[in-house]
Amino acid sequence: MSEKRPVNLDIGSIRLPITAWVSIAHRASGVFLFVATAFLVWALDASLRSAESFAALQQLLTGPVAKVVLWAISAGLIYHSLAGVRHLVMDFGIAESMPGGVLSARIVIGLTVVLTLLAGWWIW
Amino acid sequence: MVTTVTSFGRNGLSDWLIQRVSGVVLLAYTLFILWTVATGVDYASWKALFDQTWLKVFSLMALLSLVAHAWIGMWAVLTDYLTERLMGTTGNVLRLILQLLIALVLFVYMVWGVQILWGY
Numbered sequence: 001m002s003e004k005r006p007v008n009l010d011i012g013s014i015r016l017p018i019t020a021w022v023s024i025a026h027r028a029s030g031v032f033l034f035v036a037t038a039f040l041v042w043a044l045d046a047s048l049r050s051a052e053s054f055a056a057l058q059q060l061l062t063g064p065v066a067k068v069v070l071w072a073i074s075a076g077l078i079y080h081s082l083a084g085v086r087h088l089v090m091d092f093g094i095a096e097s098m099p100g101g102v103l104s105a106r107i108v109i110g111l112t113v114v115l116t117l118l119a120g121w122w123i124w
Numbered sequence: 125m126v127t128t129v130t131s132f133g134r135n136g137l138s139d140w141l142i143q144r145v146s147g148v149v150l151l152a153y154t155l156f157i158l159w160t161v162a163t164g165v166d167y168a169s170w171k172a173l174f175d176q177t178w179l180k181v182f183s184l185m186a187l188l189s190l191v192a193h194a195w196i197g198m199w200a201v202l203t204d205y206l207t208e209r210l211m212g213t214t215g216n217v218l219r220l221i222l223q224l225l226i227a228l229v230l231f232v233y234m235v236w237g238v239q240i241l242w243g244y
Contacts, residue, residue, distance in 0.1 A: 007209065030197045034226070037190065041236050047167075048174055048244045054167040077154060084147050091144065122162075 019098075022105040026083040029076045036073045067123050074119040079112045130223055132196045143196045146189035153186035171244075180241050187237040191230045198226050 016024075046057040060066050086104050090096055095104045133139050160173065173179055206219040 027197070027201050030194075031201060034194045034198060034229075037194070037233055038229075041233055041240070045236070045240050047170060048240055050244075051167045054170070081151055081154065084151070088144060088147070 017102070018105045018109075019101045022083060022086075022108055026080060026087075029080040029083070032076045033073075033080055036076060039069065039073065071116075071120050071123050074123070075112070075116045078115045078119065079108075082108045082111050082115075130220070131199055132192060139196045139199075142192050146193040146196075149185055149189040150193060153182060153189075156182070174241070183241050184238070187234060187241075191234055194230055195226065199223065 014020075043057060046053045048054075061070065086108050089104065090101075095101060128134060128136070131139055133142060160170075165173075174183070202219045202222055206215045206222065208215050211218070
């Protein structure tokens with residue numbers, strides 16, 4: 001490996017634009033979903049194992065703690081999906097400019113808030 | 125300096141493409157499952173749905189996508205923050221240990237998922 005490869009800027013010394021926050025949050029939500037997958041696979045297991053475990057899962061998911069967990073995972077999924085679609089759109093050469101990136105970042109945040117509230121309304 | 129030996133496809137372009145394709149598969153699967161749950165399921169209809177071959181194939185595709193997607197994503201995060209530049213040699217050791225742990229967790233998700241899809 002060449003020692004002359006470019007090194008990333010020291011992000012700690014830079015005031016971050018909205019595009020950077022959207023990028024960091026995309027990563028953070030991805031790490032969160034990696035952990036949350038354990039809960040999702042466990043829930044899929046319980047839902048298919050037997051009629052009794054399905055009923056027990058249904059009962060559990062009516063509890064307040066489970067609802068908060070579900071809402072948090074929904075928020076993570078919503079945000080990560082929208083920010084991921086933003087990447088896909090940019091891969092097609094759309095909104096690659098700075099104003100375009102700022103606008104799509106705002107759209108992602110706005111849509112996340114709306115959809116997360118809707119998800120909360122659906123869960124409760 | 126971070127080396128690429130632990131990246132998924134040993135090559136940034138291949139990682140990039142796998143990340144995009146697996147992302148689309150995962151989004152499609154998530155929307156499908158959400159739609160199914162939102163329209164209401166009981167145990168019998170849910171079980172019958174997962175007994176169908178096409179959904180087992182779709183689920184396995186999503187599971188494989190999850191493993192690849194999470195590996196590439198976690199690799200990108202770890203190689204940016206747990207580095208020799210930021211933490212010295214500790215960064216390299218810590219990163220490798222975490223990558224092995226992530227690989228172990230993803231392997232468990234994989235085997236557990238297959239067990240759910242074909243075991244019940």
